[in-house]
Amino acid sequence: MARHKVTKSIDFCYGHRLLEYDGKCKHLHGHNGLIEVDIEADSLDSLGMVMDFTSVRDIVKGWVDENLDHKMLLRRDDPVAPILEELGEPIYLLDDNPTAENIAKHIYLQARSQGLNMAEIRLWESPTSYATYREG
Numbered sequence: 001m002a003r004h005k006v007t008k009s010i011d012f013c014y015g016h017r018l019l020e021y022d023g024k025c026k027h028l029h030g031h032n033g034l035i036e037v038d039i040e041a042d043s044l045d046s047l048g049m050v051m052d053f054t055s056v057r058d059i060v061k062g063w064v065d066e067n068l069d070h071k072m073l074l075r076r077d078d079p080v081a082p083i084l085e086e087l088g089e090p091i092y093l094l095d096d097n098p099t100a101e102n103i104a105k106h107i108y109l110q111a112r113s114q115g116l117n118m119a120e121i122r123l124w125e126s127p128t129s130y131a132t133y134r135e136g
Contacts, residue, residue, distance in 0.1 A: 005040040005119055008056040012069040016098040019075050028072065031125050035064065035107060040119035059114045064107065073098040100131035108133045
């Protein structure tokens with residue numbers, strides 16, 4: 001069966017640290033992230049599109065900008081979270097360690113919950129390293 005797919009790239013900045021990790025990433029640090037969102041469809045709409053790139057941007061980038069951009073992404077039980085919160089620093093809490101893999105999955109599930117027919121998402125944590133999430 002033939003499938004169509006479009007990809008929208010979205011950039012954002014975030015900080016994080018990994019708990020129970022023995023390496024540099026156990027310390028607070030930041031990334032210039034790039035998300036590549038793949039949307040698929042069995043057929044094209046009446047305009048000949050899988051989905052308008054602007055709609056993908058509005059949905060995914062809108063959510064990322066509001067929730068993740070320029071925030072410290074931390075595991076919910078990170079002991080630094082209450083301190084940063086008390087200082088008025090912008091944070092976003094996840095149930096799991098904020099690895100590239102878990103962040104990618106989190107964004108994928110958010111986008112899917114907004115009705116996007118997600119094929120795959122890639123989160124580039126650096127120019128040479130990315131994590132992918134897809135279902136099925």
